[in-house]
Amino acid sequence: MLTPQVLLRADMAWKSLLTSSSLPTSLPFASSQPVPLPFPMSHGTTTLAFLFQGGVLAAADTRSSCSGLVACPASQKILPIHSHLVGTTSGTSADCALWKRILSRELRLYQLRHGRRLSTSGAAKLLSHMLHPFKGTELCVAATLCGWDGGELFYVCSDGTRLQGKLFSVGSGSPYAYSILDQGVQWGLTVAEATSIAREAVFRATYRDAYSGNCVDIYHITSKGWTRRSVDRDVWASLLKLLPPRPDSATSSR
Amino acid sequence: MALEDVCGFKEKLFSTLEDTTTSVHDYCNLEWKGQETSEKIPHHFFMPHFSQTNFSISRTPSPFGPRDRSVTVRRPFPLSHGTTTLGFIFQGGVIAAADTRASAGGLVACPAVHKITPIHSHLVVTSSGSGADCMLWERILIREIRLYQLRHRRRLSIRGTAKLLSFMLHPFKGTNVCVALTLCGWDKEDGGPGCAKNSEDTSCKTDDSPSGVISSATHSLSPNCGPQLIYVCSDGARLQGEVFSVGSGSPYAYSVLDGSLSWDLSKKEAISLAREAVFRATHRDAYSGNNVDLFLVTAQGWSQRRREDLKEEYYRDMERKAQKQQSGTTQVMTCKK
Numbered sequence: 266m267l268t269p270q271v272l273l274r275a276d277m278a279w280k281s282l283l284t285s286s287s288l289p290t291s292l293p294f295a296s297s298q299p300v301p302l303p304f305p306m307s308h309g310t311t312t313l314a315f316l317f318q319g320g321v322l323a324a325a326d327t328r329s330s331c332s333g334l335v336a337c338p339a340s341q342k343i344l345p346i347h348s349h350l351v352g353t354t355s356g357t358s359a360d361c362a363l364w365k366r367i368l369s370r371e372l373r374l375y376q377l378r379h380g381r382r383l384s385t386s387g388a389a390k391l392l393s394h395m396l397h398p399f400k401g402t403e404l405c406v407a408a409t410l411c412g413w414d415g416g417e418l419f420y421v422c423s424d425g426t427r428l429q430g431k432l433f434s435v436g437s438g439s440p441y442a443y444s445i446l447d448q449g450v451q452w453g454l455t456v457a458e459a460t461s462i463a464r465e466a467v468f469r470a471t472y473r474d475a476y477s478g479n480c481v482d483i484y485h486i487t488s489k490g491w492t493r494r495s496v497d498r499d500v501w502a503s504l505l506k507l508l509p510p511r512p513d514s515a516t517s518s519r
Numbered sequence: 520m521a522l523e524d525v526c527g528f529k530e531k532l533f534s535t536l537e538d539t540t541t542s543v544h545d546y547c548n549l550e551w552k553g554q555e556t557s558e559k560i561p562h563h564f565f566m567p568h569f570s571q572t573n574f575s576i577s578r579t580p581s582p583f584g585p586r587d588r589s590v591t592v593r594r595p596f597p598l599s600h601g602t603t604t605l606g607f608i609f610q611g612g613v614i615a616a617a618d619t620r621a622s623a624g625g626l627v628a629c630p631a632v633h634k635i636t637p638i639h640s641h642l643v644v645t646s647s648g649s650g651a652d653c654m655l656w657e658r659i660l661i662r663e664i665r666l667y668q669l670r671h672r673r674r675l676s677i678r679g680t681a682k683l684l685s686f687m688l689h690p691f692k693g694t695n696v697c698v699a700l701t702l703c704g705w706d707k708e709d710g711g712p713g714c715a716k717n718s719e720d721t722s723c724k725t726d727d728s729p730s731g732v733i734s735s736a737t738h739s740l741s742p743n744c745g746p747q748l749i750y751v752c753s754d755g756a757r758l759q760g761e762v763f764s765v766g767s768g769s770p771y772a773y774s775v776l777d778g779s780l781s782w783d784l785s786k787k788e789a790i791s792l793a794r795e796a797v798f799r800a801t802h803r804d805a806y807s808g809n810n811v812d813l814f815l816v817t818a819q820g821w822s823q824r825r826r827e828d829l830k831e832e833y834y835r836d837m838e839r840k841a842q843k844q845q846s847g848t849t850q851v852m853t854c855k856k
Contacts, residue, residue: 440770444799445778451840469774 309476311438311467312342312353314409315446316418316431319456320487321411323353324463326438326471328478338479347372348490350388350412355435356405356423364406368392385412386429389419393427400425409433413486438470438477445469456485460494601806603768603797604634604645606703606748607776608761611786612817613746615645615703616793618768618801619810619826630809631826639664640820642677642704647765648697648753656698660684677704677747678759685757698753699765705816708744746816768800768807775799786815790824798832 312325325342328335343353344365352368354361371391375383383391389410396406406423420428420435432450434442445466454462464481471477483494604617617634620627632650636657637643644660646653663683667675675683681702688698750758750765762780764772775796784792794811801807813824 440803441774443803444771444774444796447799447802448775448795451844453844465778466774469777472777473770473773 308355308405308407308436310342310355310436311434311442311470311474311477312355312409312436313432313434313439313442313446313463313466314353314411314418315433315450315459315463316452317450317454317459318452319454319459320413320485321351321418322459322463323351323409323411323484323486324467325353325482326467326477327480327482328471328476329358330476335478341482343482343484345484345491346388346410347376347382349382349414349486349488350385350410351484351486351491353409353411353435355407360404360406360423361408364392364396364408367395371395382414384414385410385417385419388412389421389427389429392421393425396421396423397425399423407435409435411484411486413488413490434466436470436477438467438474441470441473442466460485600647600697600699600766602634602647602766603764603772603800603804603807604647604701604766605764605769605772605776605793605796606645606701606762607780607789607793608746608748608782609780609784609789610782611784611789612705612815613703613748614789614793615643615701615814615816616797617645617812618797618807618829619812620801620806620808621650622806627808633812635812635814637814637821638680638702638704639668639674641674641707641816641818642680642702643814643816643821645701645703645765647699647701649695652696652698652753653700656684656688656700659687663687674707676706676708677702677749678706680704681749681751681757681759684751685755688751688753689755691753692755696753698751700751701763701765702747702749702751703814703816704747705818705820706744706747707818764796766807768797768804771800771803772796790815794827794832798829798836801829802833 309330310326310328312323314321314323323343327339327342329337329340340358342355342361343351344362345351346365346369350372352365354365368388368391372383372388392408392410396404400423404423406421408421410417410419410421412418418430418433420426420430420433432446434446443466445462449462449465450459460483463483467477467481471479471481485492485494601622602618602620604615606613606615615635619630619632619634621629621632628650634647634653635643635645638657638661642664644657646657660680660683664675664680667683684700684702688696748760748763750756750760750763762773762776764776776792779788779792790813793813797807797811801809801811808829810826810828812826815822815824
């Protein structure tokens with residue numbers, strides 16, 4: 266049985282990082298009854314992130330859905346972890362918010378203890394190892410860590426996946442976003458071009474996917490830190506011009 | 520008839536099955552042998568045999584299989600629409616495009632399948648779902664449309680065809696039949712109320728040769744004339760629309776189509792948009808791939824573009840991106856932080 270204590274003994278390198286007191290005390294195997302989920306969980310969102318010459322761009326919609334109900338039309342799916350690291354979240358909002366806070370705390374402790382910041386790949390590995398004891402439970406976290414230390418992009422998921430890449434899109438709206446990103450993303454984009462591609466990709470996903478919608482959040486991470494480049498207007502109001510024009514109503518009688 | 524052998528239905532098979540009191544459709548004589556109902560069904564549909572004990576469709580076995588018991592064929596793997604097909608309407612007609620990969624679980628069963636089938640000279644249908652079911656139902660639809668044309672001396676409209684197909688598929692709702700077809704066609708209603716003006720605009724060719732000439736004359740979108748796009752599914756859905764994409768690769772295609780689709784596209788732009796949409800879908804979806812088929816349906820009939828291997832398109836796309844990157848590196852030098 267893999268408890269965090271077993272993991273600790275196995276991996277000496279993380280011994281200084283993880284003490285038994287810093288991990289959540291209620292372990293999945295210690296609890297008596299799992300809380301049944303009220304509805305089948307799915308990653309009802311669209312988040313994306315990609316690398317380009319100007320840094321890392323992360324974008325997400327702002328709709329939190331609860332099996333058919335829009336629980337919150339202005340939720341934050343891109344959560345800053347520290348000044349040069351941002352994580353996009355997908356899956357269960359509660360789990361993502363908790364694990365983002367745990368990750369920020371662990372990274373800050375590392376920084377205080379060792380006098381330097383943990384790299385993005387180290388943060389991804391840390392998150393992945395912290396999530397591992399909960400594999401097989403109903404924890405649902407799929408995060409894309411976008412950091413600037415050479416501009417790295419990692420996808421970490423609660424089922425154990427940890428992938429490095431140049432382009433990721435997560436969530437129910439991700440197929441719709443992937444096509445637009447595949448068409449437009451390349452290394453040599455300017456910041457303005459990259460922002461508009463990211464916005465268009467999230468917009469296309471919100472157009473077709475019912476669980477994505479409302480506004481688009483865009484974060485740009487460079488060597489100077491992250492900046493939020495989103496317009497707080499609803500995606501329909503600001504991007505209506507991107508819709509295909511209707512056929513002339515005078516000639517159509519459908 | 521060859522279709523009868525394909526289906527494996529002979530008259531004597533029905534009599535050996537358990538329930539003979541339920542109404543049985545005699546396939547050979549095409550007559551309704553209902554015992555409870557005395558009314559006649561005007562169209563002779565192919566009806567399955569329902570067992571009265573439980574409402575589960577049991578497939579009749581093939582002539583080569585066991586005849587004394589009805590066997591339910593279990594699926595070897597969970598069915599999903601592992602394909603990318605799309606269709607959309609624009610000023611020049613209807614475009615239908617699809618990939619050519621047939622997948623069976625994780626295996627590419629055939630890399631060169633025809634997913635777009637012409638039904639008659641002005642209607643093509645894209646298929647998705649189970650390949651066998653789609654092939655069968657396309658053949659049944661071809662036959663029924665042809666019979667209608669011979670009996671009534673006019674061609675059934677696209678909406679009528681969709682309705683016919685939907686009603687033929689309805690008895691199989693709840694079974695494992697998995698068919699999702701998009702009918703892409705052009706209605707030629709001569710003498711209809713909305714088309715009186717247009718019958719001289721669109722060329723009144725009576726021979727139905729598949730030539731690819733676009734009529735540059737304007738046409739109106741009245742319900743029974745002009746381009747039509749209708750999606751019919753074995754679940755019972757029957758939807759008319761301007762753009763449809765079906766299959767596991769459809770989300771990828773939808774966003775490309777939504778981005779650039781408009782009524783005023785030229786023929787070239789529409790073809791390249793359809794190609795691009797299928798290409799993006801095959802790039803990301805594992806169950807779509809290999810080649811892309813493209814059909815264009817206009818007032819003169821359908822025309823087919825030569826099948827194109829998407830592997831070359833992928834390498835061309837990579838080259839284009841590499842060229843852009845090289846031209847972009849000069850910019851990077853100047854604006855690096």
